[in-house]
Amino acid sequence: MKKFWFSLLLSTRIDNLVLPDKNGYFHMTLPNSRELVKVTGGEDIDLIRLIFLIFFYGYSIGDQQVKYIQLCISISVLLLSSAFSTTKAIELSLNQSPFSSGDTLVLTLNENWSGEADVYVAVTLPEDDRFFFLTPSGFVLDLTPYAQTVQARGLKEIFRLVLPELPGGEYTFYAMLILPNTLQFISEIVKVSLVFQAQSQVTPGEVFRDRLQDGSLGPSMVWIPAGTFRMGDIQGGGWDDERPVHEVSVSRFAMGRYEVTFAEYDKFAEATGREKPNERGWGRGNRPVIYISWHDAVAYAEWLSGQTGHSYRLPTEAEWEYAARAGTETKYWWGKTASHEYANYGQDGCCAGKAEGRDQWVYTAPVGSLEANPFGIYDTAGNVWEWVHDVYSYDSYSNSPSHDPSGPSTGSNRVFRGGGWSAPDCRAAYRNNGSPGYRYIALGFRLLRQP
Known part of the structure; x- marks a missing residue:
């Protein structure tokens, strides 16, 4: 039996997002924000780490289309109960490890899986639990969770990112597939921890x-x-x-x-x-x-x-x-x-x-x-x-x-x-x-x- 809390907040802009603290709280700091709802979960859950995804509509960095916060968030998705079935449809890989700038992160689909999904890839930096979302053009290195949406229709390879110059240390990459226009996970969260070998520019x-x-x-x-x-x-x-x-x-x-x-x-x-x-x-x-x-x-x-x-x-x-x-x-x-x-x-x-x-x-x-x-x-x-x-x-x-x-x-x-x-x-x-x-x-x- 596990209990946790989460809050849904409304604003036009998110300044930062911090994942659950030691007490299991999510924290988002927003200008002129107000707390809309607080929910307690008390059922059995199968959850090691909860990733909170924010959706927008509009235009943001580099004219990329993103989404406004959706107010109707399914509690069952956030709880990820043990009855919720997921499948290993995706895999993250690099062409070598330790890796360095110029190496390529590749996201591939299980060849037996087909369907349509939104693809999200994120990374946590050394000594930093915050999630930074990735796009094919590079890291979004600010505190706004920003997801690049890719339509995966049974393609073998669906995401490719040439990694920029980074500080040395261990990075953890995450990837997930979600049903379009929902927060319903259709694949387990894939986690890969790799060491970045810093090199001279x-x-x-x-x-x-x-x-x-x-x-x-x-x-x-x-x-x-x-x-x-x-x-x-x-x-x-x-x-x-x-x-x-x-x-x-x-x-x-x-x-x-x-x-x-x-x-x-x-x-x-x-x-x-x-x-x-x-x-x-x-x-x-x-x-x-x-x-x-x-x-x-x-x-x-x-x-x-x-x-x-x-x-x-x-x-x-x-x-x-x-x-x-x-x-x-x-x-x-x-x-x-x-x-x-x-x-x-x-x-x-x-x-x-x-x-x-x-x-x-x-x-x-x-x-x-x-x-x-x-x-x-x-x-x-x-x-x-x-x-x-x-x-x-x-x-x-x-x-x-x-x-x-x-x-x-x-x-x-x-x-x-x-x-x-x-x-x-x-x-x-x-x-x-x-x-x-x-x-x-x-x-x-x-x-x-x-x-």
């Missing part, structure tokens, strides 16, 4: 280099903002495995400004006793390393992670194409026509190198010899092919996740992207593949660093 486009254990500097990296883009054969005329064109969202990351060079890879080879790749007499140093297998690239990333204390890896196909396009939708980041003014690639219609215009190199060019794309990344088109993380599948675009896809879970070959000095096709959407042990005269890689 970074600016998209900011260039940096991590230090290795011997004090030397690692590869030059540039921060890439989180975003959404259309992936695949946007302009048409490509191959079937580049379709269907589909929308993809990626979280923030840092990308190598250049393809990994011989100088960088040779340092790793010397430190680990690996054989140095053949440079064909074209020169080592600042030229992109070639004859690299997928396994070689992964081993280098793992070594660099250990040297710097940061997480380096191969980019996924989606991350690679997002960075290569740099906000464009043309075949190449500079336009719709291939040009030796911007890329070191092969002759049209054959597989042989060609020097023309600013592309003075028949074979590999020193990294950064030609212009960077709008994200500040060099040689995403041409010079050498670049291994990415994903397993290759001819039809993987048909059922690829819309956020941070990492490719099929099974398969043999791995993908490489971008074209090389001998390739006639270096479109942003073009896909190639080979076995993880494959090495080639025009095949190298670049790395991604996680926040």
